[in-house]
Amino acid sequence: MTELPESIRERAKELRREINHHDYLYHVLDSPEIPDKKYDLMMNELIKLEKEYPGLFTPDSPTQRIGGKPGEGFGTINHRVPMLSLGNAFNEGELRDFDQRVKSKLDSKNVQYVVELKIDGLAVSLYYENGIFVKGATRGNGETGEDITTNLKTIPSIPLKLKDDLTIETRGEVYMTKTSFLELNNTREEAEITPFANPRNAAAGALRQLDPKITASRQLSVFMYSIGYYESNYFSNQEQLLNFLKTQGFRVNPHYYLCQNINEVIDYCKIWQDTRFDLNYTIDGLVVKVNSIDYQEILGNTLKNPRWAIAFKFPPEEAVTKIIDITLNVGRTGALTPTAILEPVSLAGTTVKKAALHNDDYIKEKDIRIGDTVLVHKAGDIIPEIVGVKKEKRSGEENKFKMPSVCPVCGADAVRQEGEAITRCTGAACPAQLQEGLIHFASRGAMDIEGLGPAVINHLVNKGLVKNVSDLYYLCKEDLVKLERMGNKSAKNLLEAIDKSRSNPLYRLIYGLGIFHVGERTARLLAQHFKCIDNLINAEENEITVIPEIGPTIAKSITTFMKQDQNLTLIEKLKSAGINMHAQNENTREKLQGLTFILTGTLENFTRTEAREKIESLGGKVSSSVSKNTDYLIAGDNPGTKINKAKQLGINILNEDGFQYLIADD
Ligand code: IVH
Numbered sequence: 001m002t003e004l005p006e007s008i009r010e011r012a013k014e015l016r017r018e019i020n021h022h023d024y025l026y027h028v029l030d031s032p033e034i035p036d037k038k039y040d041l042m043m044n045e046l047i048k049l050e051k052e053y054p055g056l057f058t059p060d061s062p063t064q065r066i067g068g069k070p071g072e073g074f075g076t077i078n079h080r081v082p083m084l085s086l087g088n089a090f091n092e093g094e095l096r097d098f099d100q101r102v103k104s105k106l107d108s109k110n111v112q113y114v115v116e117l118k119i120d121g122l123a124v125s126l127y128y129e130n131g132i133f134v135k136g137a138t139r140g141n142g143e144t145g146e147d148i149t150t151n152l153k154t155i156p157s158i159p160l161k162l163k164d165d166l167t168i169e170t171r172g173e174v175y176m177t178k179t180s181f182l183e184l185n186n187t188r189e190e191a192e193i194t195p196f197a198n199p200r201n202a203a204a205g206a207l208r209q210l211d212p213k214i215t216a217s218r219q220l221s222v223f224m225y226s227i228g229y230y231e232s233n234y235f236s237n238q239e240q241l242l243n244f245l246k247t248q249g250f251r252v253n254p255h256y257y258l259c260q261n262i263n264e265v266i267d268y269c270k271i272w273q274d275t276r277f278d279l280n281y282t283i284d285g286l287v288v289k290v291n292s293i294d295y296q297e298i299l300g301n302t303l304k305n306p307r308w309a310i311a312f313k314f315p316p317e318e319a320v321t322k323i324i325d326i327t328l329n330v331g332r333t334g335a336l337t338p339t340a341i342l343e344p345v346s347l348a349g350t351t352v353k354k355a356a357l358h359n360d361d362y363i364k365e366k367d368i369r370i371g372d373t374v375l376v377h378k379a380g381d382i383i384p385e386i387v388g389v390k391k392e393k394r395s396g397e398e399n400k401f402k403m404p405s406v407c408p409v410c411g412a413d414a415v416r417q418e419g420e421a422i423t424r425c426t427g428a429a430c431p432a433q434l435q436e437g438l439i440h441f442a443s444r445g446a447m448d449i450e451g452l453g454p455a456v457i458n459h460l461v462n463k464g465l466v467k468n469v470s471d472l473y474y475l476c477k478e479d480l481v482k483l484e485r486m487g488n489k490s491a492k493n494l495l496e497a498i499d500k501s502r503s504n505p506l507y508r509l510i511y512g513l514g515i516f517h518v519g520e521r522t523a524r525l526l527a528q529h530f531k532c533i534d535n536l537i538n539a540e541e542n543e544i545t546v547i548p549e550i551g552p553t554i555a556k557s558i559t560t561f562m563k564q565d566q567n568l569t570l571i572e573k574l575k576s577a578g579i580n581m582h583a584q585n586e587n588t589r590e591k592l593q594g595l596t597f598i599l600t601g602t603l604e605n606f607t608r609t610e611a612r613e614k615i616e617s618l619g620g621k622v623s624s625s626v627s628k629n630t631d632y633l634i635a636g637d638n639p640g641t642k643i644n645k646a647k648q649l650g651i652n653i654l655n656e657d658g659f660q661y662l663i664a665d666d
Pocket of ligand 1: 306
């Protein structure tokens with residue numbers, strides 16, 4: 001073994017301290033301080049050192065987060081203190097009953113409660129010995145859970161080391177954000193893998209992966225809310241406990257409230273009934289906890305539930321509406337997907353007009369017909385779904401849906417292969433497939449070609465001007481002005497936007513190619529690792545899986561894509577059209593991730609909406625009022641009073657040039 005010089009040990013220590021600190025700032029506090037590039041450089045240096053000097057290994061090294069080798073299966077962990085579940089209250093009356101039970105057992109009239117959000121994820125227990133994360137488990141049956149330590153280490157908001165050298169078991173909920181869930185389901189749908197029904201199932205699937213790299217790629221997060229085993233009392237009530245967790249480096253949900261009595265509890269619960277739809281994660285209720293730990297101990301537990309806490313569950317959000325029609329969409333791969341067009345109905349914070357019907361079997365199983373009255377809900381608060389048909393409302397006028405035997409767009413045979421659920425258009429030149437491929441290519445996450453939306457693409461395809469994505473780069477003004485509603489100015493702008501996309505970062509092209517399983521983040525990782533398209537074309541599967549987060553399924557999909565002659569010809573044509581095929585500074589995180597902006601005054605080159613969209617497309621947020629959480633105020637001409645407040649708070653103020661510089665590609 002290579003001898004381990006003291007200077008190397010010190011450097012590794014320093015890198016770990018720095019990386020852990022920046023992980024904490026980024027993932028726990030949502031306020032990063034350094035650019036991604038700098039973070040990546042530190043991580044790469046540490047990985048290299050640990051490879052060269054295996055003696056450097058420590059279980060709390062941030063390199064452990066990347067996800068090691070796939071495991072054979074999960075061991076079990078016996079919880080030192082059982083993980084109980086909560087009793088439920090479904091209405092105000094049941095909350096008052098709970099309050100009565102608590103007060104009578106305590107023989108007290110004044111009981112404070114802490115009310116927290118009930119995160120709809122998976123309960124986990126994390127064990128720390130002398131401040132180091134040593135193991136973690138699922139709840140299991142409450143007595144024994146599964147040992148998912150390696151997977152938990154990939155979750156960046158779980159600290160690998162606490163602030164103090166404590167031996168303690170903490171508990172919380174692992175969840176997936178709605179954004180990550182939708183992104184994951186999009187990728188799955190594109191790859192024709194059954195999408196997850198809700199973020200909770202997606203998070204559960206990710207946590208129970210035998211390959212920790214897959215867990216790492218699913219972008220899970222955690223909120224901690226309680227403590228199982230501990231050696232001494234660091235707190236005397238739930239509010240202090242939450243603060244204690246925060247000071248040790250855990251991520252704690254900011255929305256909790258100390259209520260002086262049950263009326264305040266009920267009011268707080270009511271607030272969240274609607275506000276919950278604004279959160280980027282799902283909650284299925286609130287948890288009401290007696291604040292005082294002494295009281296909690298007096299109250300104790302029943303066999304299954306604590307007597308000092310209860311879950312207030314929201315009633316299910318459902319609505320009744322009518323199916324006006326069932327339409328078919330032909331996807332990039334020719335898949336014919338039916339969608340129910342609904343009479344618009346208000347549900348869980350939005351107006352619902354459509355619900356996915358997935359495939360023929362799904363429609364048959366539920367016996368869904370055009371004209372039916374149906375009950376809809378939103379799976380995981382996000383995805384409209386038909387729960388069931390109100391058959392008693394049928395008049396006999398309803399029409400059964402029949403999957404056509406030809407593609408509704410190109411007329412080629414539509415075929416359902418044996419063993420498959422999906423019916424597919426077999427037309428090699430199907431304009432709908434081409435159109436969907438082009439929409440993806442031009443989309444914001446991919447080549448980001450402004451002005452090249454579905455309508456223009458539709459005209460281009462119908463006129464036969466574009467037969468594959470590379471044809472876009474050979475369009476001229478004369479071609480464009482022939483299109484409906486395309487004036488000289490729009491044609492000029494579109495050509496400029498297409499031209500500009502030639503020098504896009506490489507990841508945009510990789511994503512735009514539409515390879516199964518390759519989402520935006522994977523594309524970034526590939527670009528960063530392989531540096532140019534030729535290296536990616538020639539890569540073997542095992543050369544791709546060395547990338548943290550990329551497992552064998554994605555790798556196989558890439559090599560399969562890169563072996564097809566027609567794909568290679570397309571890439572050659574794109575090369576000849578002058579598209580950038582090399583990585584410059586590809587970031588693995590969005591440029592403005594975690595940054596909050598305020599817009600004020602008139603900008604010359606952007607409308608408000610455009611500026612907002614640009615910021616959001618780069619991962620930033622736009623807020624309406626200046627606070628200490630604001631990172632930048634962008635001031636155009638005639639700024640409002642917000643600029644004064646920003647000055648008072650010492651917030652960075654940028655003019656339009658500064659803004660352009662900030663958002664420009666590296
Ligand atoms: S406290 C004794 N607090 O809800 C039980 N649980 O049915 C202590 N949950 O298994 C749990 N958010 O998975 C608590 N803020 C929160 C929670 C929460 C979600 C989950 C947890 C638990 C289930 C109870």
